[in-house]
Amino acid sequence: MSFETFAFQPFIYEALAEKKFTQPTPVQEKLIPVIQKGKSVVGQSQTGSGKTHTFLLPLFDKIDSTKEEVQLVITAPSRELATQIYTAAKQLATHATPEIRVTNFVGGTDKKRQIDRLASQQPQVVIGTPGRILDLINERALKVHTASAFVVDEADMTLDMGFLEEVDKIASHLPEKLQMLVFSATIPEKLRPFLKKYMQNPVIEEIKAHAVISDTIENWLISTKGKNQDRLIYQLLTTGQPYLAIVFANTKQRADEITTYLREKGLKVAKIHGGIPPRERKRVMRQVQNLEYQFVVATDLAARGIDIEGVSHVINADIPEDLDFFIHRVGRTGRNQLHGTAITLYEPSQDELITAIEDLGVDFQPKEIKNDEVVDTYDRNRRKKREQKKADELDPTLIGLVKKKKKKIKPGYKKKIQWEIDKTKQQKRKIERRQETRQARKHKKKSSQG
Known part of the structure; x- marks a missing residue:
């Protein structure tokens, strides 16, 4: 399959060509058509699976860059992750005409400046950490009620870092009719109530990696x-x-x-x-x-x-x-x-x-x-493997005799079995010694001829 199968707008293909992306990854192949249909998705996939472009490509394809309003909100649990998504989104946005406006709202940046900018212009794509996005919504600076899609990236990490409450509050400001995409490496039990609250019959897709770790x-x-x-x-x-x-x-x-x-x-x-x-x-x-x-x-x-x-x-x-x-x-x-x-x-x-x-x-x-x-x-x-090997090589006759010996039987018979075990072991040792002697003779003979 190639990206042409998805019939994106031309600007998406220009951006993909610039990145030298030619073939979709398994997660993209499975989920892009589902996202294009407007369905909500819970995607479980490992790092390095191409997850970011799985949601960016079909969602950017739907953005109307002539509309001066928020159309897509994406949260990530850390500043680094948010910036990573922002970089990928910005690369796509620059190829659109007019250019799609993308902003990155994360903690540790100048909030007052962000509020001032939002007063004059709303972005079409909002990316950021849950705390800062919620702050701007509560300040009535960021108007997310017009968004048609909401992405929660690295949901398990969001939960671990204690940001799920903020994500929940952001979701409550979004319209009821909303396409919601949740991506996570794992789906912990504590995440399920949140998914149930906001997602009705989502498509749940677990993309198993071909190998847990690359063979390189x-x-x-x-x-x-x-x-x-x-x-x-x-x-x-x-x-x-x-x-x-x-x-x-x-x-x-x-x-x-x-x-x-x-x-x-x-x-x-x-x-x-x-x-x-x-x-x-x-x-x-x-x-x-x-x-x-x-x-x-x-x-x-x-x-x-x-x-x-x-x-x-x-x-x-x-x-x-x-x-x-x-x-x-x-x-x-x-x-x-x-x-x-x-x-x-x-x-x-x-x-x-x-x-x-x-x-x-x-x-x-x-x-x-x-x-x-x-x-x-x-x-x-x-050592464990050697012991296992020895156990595997144990004579079947001996195994049978040992098993018999463990059973509750008359003392005289027990003695007889022990004698049989010792006799079998002795015979085995004799055979081994004979073989060793033969080998030694052969080696001596070869040495004398040489």
Whole structure:
């Protein structure tokens, strides 16, 4: 299928050509026709599935740029995500005639200036964080009652960050006859009452990824047992020369610790997490995208909300409790069919978490650092696998005798069975010894002839 199948307005095709987008992704293929029919949608899909253009393309196609009113409202749970959607929307808008007016309303920006601008002109497309959009509605500056479509992006993250109440209040200001699109990586139980309240018989579509993690990504697993974790991260960043590496930590405090250690070691490191003021975070992001930094330390805010191109290495300093975040983190590398390396550090006590990740379809390669070089090492399950192999190779006669012995039977018969087991084991050992002797003779004979 090609984008021509959707019969968009010419300006959409100009924008797609500029982006060199030729074929729709599976999520676009399935949901664009549904959105074009005006139906409400709950779309469940993983990061990197082309979700943003899934809703932007058909909704922009319907916008009347001659009407001076709000026609589309899009919320995102973080400033970074909102800005990412805004950038994609602005690229489409510039190709329309007249140009579609798109605004980005996020916290940490000048609200008074935004109110003044809205007094003279309303945008046709509103994108932003729930708190700021609701503020502008409550100030009677932003008039959303004319909107025909409402998009809630990353709904599960919106819920986790405590913004669902604001989204609910925004929805209450929108007209009853409304096309609503909710996109989320997961659909938590706590999200369902909100969906029921505003959506009647929506099309629910789960787009399963062909592979949980791209096959262009190598997944390395390194044990931290008896090692200094910060030193290990430093070694990994300075061994093998990554083009651009992101180190993920579970908490702001841990991200601060790693950054301090790496900076003390002389590395130029960018730090991105929720505790950094918005303006500074924006500046750091711009510097990272301009390749002023080779190393970035971040929390999961970056995994879901920031799109950095050219990431060659991802290091999980901590394993996230929510394994969805593991997929999002690793998905930062290996994009556009480029090779990527994801490195996960773990302690032996986290074995169950590693097994849970493997159950998602992740194939780990066990590694260690030796003489400043990353080398293959033993599989952590080797003993378990060896025991399993031995059990599989156990003589069927012995298995039968052991089972018999476990049953409640007369003591004399039990002795007899034990004797049979010992006898069978003895015979097996004799055969093995005989084979070893034969092999040794053959080897001796060959050596003497040589």
